[in-house]
Amino acid sequence: MDTITHTLFGLGIYNGMNKEEMSRKTKYALLFTTIGASQIPDIDVISQLWDTAGQYQMWHRGITHSIFLVPIWALLFSLINRFIFGIKGMLSFFAALISVFIHNTSDLFNAWGTGYLEPFSSVRITLGTIPIVDFVIWFIFLMTFIITKVYPKENHISSFVSVGL
Numbered sequence: 001m002d003t004i005t006h007t008l009f010g011l012g013i014y015n016g017m018n019k020e021e022m023s024r025k026t027k028y029a030l031l032f033t034t035i036g037a038s039q040i041p042d043i044d045v046i047s048q049l050w051d052t053a054g055q056y057q058m059w060h061r062g063i064t065h066s067i068f069l070v071p072i073w074a075l076l077f078s079l080i081n082r083f084i085f086g087i088k089g090m091l092s093f094f095a096a097l098i099s100v101f102i103h104n105t106s107d108l109f110n111a112w113g114t115g116y117l118e119p120f121s122s123v124r125i126t127l128g129t130i131p132i133v134d135f136v137i138w139f140i141f142l143m144t145f146i147i148t149k150v151y152p153k154e155n156h157i158s159s160f161v162s163v164g165l
Helices: 001-017 024-049 067-085 091-109 133-152 154-162
Strands: none
Touching: 001 024, 001 091, 001 133, 024 067, 024 091, 067 091
């Protein structure tokens, strides 16, 4: 998937959190965490900088997309929150955990596949059901954003039911 879609997933996770009793600093830390953790598996794109043999696609979506690295990425963001933002507790860890998990798992659905089980398997897993850039997902997020602006204080599911959608 593309960077925009992964960012939208991170924003969706952040917006799904109850932030009523959180400090401004905690909200910033969680926003950083959900967006950053939704992007971190794609850090392997830097391999393009030293790739003289044209093997970039062999590196991309490799071990950084492994399901086994998900808790490691989450721990990294939890430590960043602790030492940079001063945020303690497990909320940032779980926010990062779900964000990275969604990134890695959603990339299984595109045609390129991922090293989901690396380093224990070198097989690229792909379901090949969605394109790299998915305008349908963008449209779903856009509609959700519009609905939350039109019905800001409503129970959105009951709003759909009441209008027959």
